[in-house]
Amino acid sequence: MRYISTRGQAPALNFEDVLLAGLATDGGLYVPENLPRFTQEEIASWAGLPYHELAFRVMRPFVTGSIPDADFKKILEETYGVFAHSSVAPLRQLNGNEWVLELFHGPTLAFKDFALQLLGRLLDYVLEKRGERVVIVGATSGDTGSAAIEGCKHCENVDIFILHPHNRVSEVQRRQMTTIFGENIHNIAIEGNFDDCQEMVKNSFADQSFLKGTRLVAVNSINWARIMAQIVYYFHAALQLGGPARSVSFSVPTGNFGDIFAGYLARNMGLPINQLIVATNRNDILHRFMSGNQYVKETLHATLSPSMDIMVSSNFERLLFDLHGRNGAAIAGLMDSFKQGGGFSVEQERWTEARKLFDSLAVDDAQTCETIAEVYEQTGEVLDPHTAIGVKAARECRRSLDIPMVILGTAHPVKFPDAVEKAGVGKALELPAHLSDLFERDERCTVLPNDLKAVQAFVSQHGNRGKPL
Ligand SMILES: *Cc1c(COP(=O)(O)O)cnc(C)c1O
Numbered sequence: 001m002r003y004i005s006t007r008g009q010a011p012a013l014n015f016e017d018v019l020l021a022g023l024a025t026d027g028g029l030y031v032p033e034n035l036p037r038f039t040q041e042e043i044a045s046w047a048g049l050p051y052h053e054l055a056f057r058v059m060r061p062f063v064t065g066s067i068p069d070a071d072f073k074k075i076l077e078e079t080y081g082v083f084a085h086s087s088v089a090p091l092r093q094l095n096g097n098e099w100v101l102e103l104f105h106g107p108t109l110a111f112k113d114f115a116l117q118l119l120g121r122l123l124d125y126v127l128e129k130r131g132e133r134v135v136i137v138g139a140t141s142g143d144t145g146s147a148a149i150e151g152c153k154h155c156e157n158v159d160i161f162i163l164h165p166h167n168r169v170s171e172v173q174r175r176q177m178t179t180i181f182g183e184n185i186h187n188i189a190i191e192g193n194f195d196d197c198q199e200m201v202k203n204s205f206a207d208q209s210f211l212k213g214t215r216l217v218a219v220n221s222i223n224w225a226r227i228m229a230q231i232v233y234y235f236h237a238a239l240q241l242g243g244p245a246r247s248v249s250f251s252v253p254t255g256n257f258g259d260i261f262a263g264y265l266a267r268n269m270g271l272p273i274n275q276l277i278v279a280t281n282r283n284d285i286l287h288r289f290m291s292g293n294q295y296v297k298e299t300l301h302a303t304l305s306p307s308m309d310i311m312v313s314s315n316f317e318r319l320l321f322d323l324h325g326r327n328g329a330a331i332a333g334l335m336d337s338f339k340q341g342g343g344f345s346v347e348q349e350r351w352t353e354a355r356k357l358f359d360s361l362a363v364d365d366a367q368t369c370e371t372i373a374e375v376y377e378q379t380g381e382v383l384d385p386h387t388a389i390g391v392k393a394a395r396e397c398r399r400s401l402d403i404p405m406v407i408l409g410t411a412h413p414v415k416f417p418d419a420v421e422k423a424g425v426g427k428a429l430e431l432p433a434h435l436s437d438l439f440e441r442d443e444r445c446t447v448l449p450n451d452l453k454a455v456q457a458f459v460s461q462h463g464n465r466g467k468p469l
Pocket of ligand 1: 110143221254307
């Protein structure tokens with residue numbers, strides 16, 4: 001499988017190089033040159049397979065030529081073997097024909113484990129083969145950091161540095177990062193906000209001299225391997241609900257357009273999906289595009305669903321590329337005007353096409369709390385605020401009660417106690433067994449000033465399993 005850039009100017013790469021690439025050299029994102037397409041008979045024959053076996057069949061075409069089947073199978077069995085539920089991604093029924101796909105049974109209790117557990121193993125496999133080491137520098141406002149650290153903690157060939165804003169992540173989120181020890185794991189608390197952290201990561205990609213030749217790898221959702229891993233659970237859910245003979249709808253809480261883009265790909269690969277609903281919080285650039293053809297940057301609002309607090313959706317470029325007939329020059333132009341003026345609209349027929357593919361809704365904090373309370377009353381289930389946004393959007397946008405509606409359950413509610421408390425749910429939430437002593441564990445973290453040079457000096461001092469690069 002070959003991968004091409006959404007801006008048309010960077011060289012095509014194979015899977016192995018895409019895994020290590022991050023952004024393409026022309027500033028674009030990598031996408032498969034040709035999407036695999038499965039027949040209905042083929043998809044139907046996968047019913048009842050264990051999750052890792054299904055994952056093998058869905059993802060195999062993407063890694064062909066880079067990873068032999070037997071090795072890929074073994075990696076997938078290990079990856080999904082760490083999940084705490086035997087079904088890996090169980091479906092829980094909320095109402096008649098309304099389901100939550102629980103994607104929070106991984107080590108860090110959010111769906112990001114599906115991709116980052118795999119990414120860590122794939123990186124180590126490829127690096128071992130090449131005899132190379134890499135450094136990861138990532139920024140997090142919460143969920144990505146812990147999932148990336150958990151995914152990379154056993155990697156022999158990776159040193160990982162995660163920057164989080166000092167005193168601005170929740171205690172559960174911080175402890176999920178700082179209580180994992182290893183000579184290749186480095187938590188840095190920056191005396192600044194999340195944007196400061198993200199800016200430092202961007203600047204580190206722009207000038208890598210501090211790395212003395214060691215390669216820098218991205219773990220945010222621009223990395224293709226993360227999207228690829230997320231395609232699988234759409235097939236998994238649909239197969240349990242009568243697919244592919246019957247079509248299924250999905251409502252997806254989204255910020256960076258990563259998870260919902262994976263659903264769009266699943267549909268293009270042959271899975272019958274009826275509705276795909278984009279569910280955002282008050283940071284609603286995606287909803288404003290879908291409902292009014294305005295892709296315009298606005299100020300960032302802090303919400304009760306912090307993992308979706310973004311101003312710009314990085315993966316949206318991948319959809320725009322398809323909407324524009326895969327014309328890289330057109331995308332480079334659009335992204336340029338976005339950079340200059342902070343926004344754009346697309347031609348009418350392209351927008352109409354997008355409207356056929358997606359429904360959307362923006363949900364504010366008050367509605368989020370109302371939905372948590374409502375679902376608790378109806379079912380006794382406590383939803384996390386991100387999942388609640390998905391439920392609200394599903395209920396507002398649903399077109400047919402006969403078609404199963406699946407809401408992606410992106411996090412365990414225990415990660416977001418503030419929202420659950422604000423919703424007035426009295427039920428005490430307990431940490432799952434593997435995290436029950438989280439609050440007693442020792443923490444390890446370095447506080448650094450909001451200064452790029454200080455951070456880069458720290459990375460070059462510790463980037464080789466705690467020793468200098
Ligand atoms: C990251 C995250 C999201 C948003 O995912 P995208 O890939 O940006 O769409 C939603 N919910 C939770 C809990 C998350 O951690």
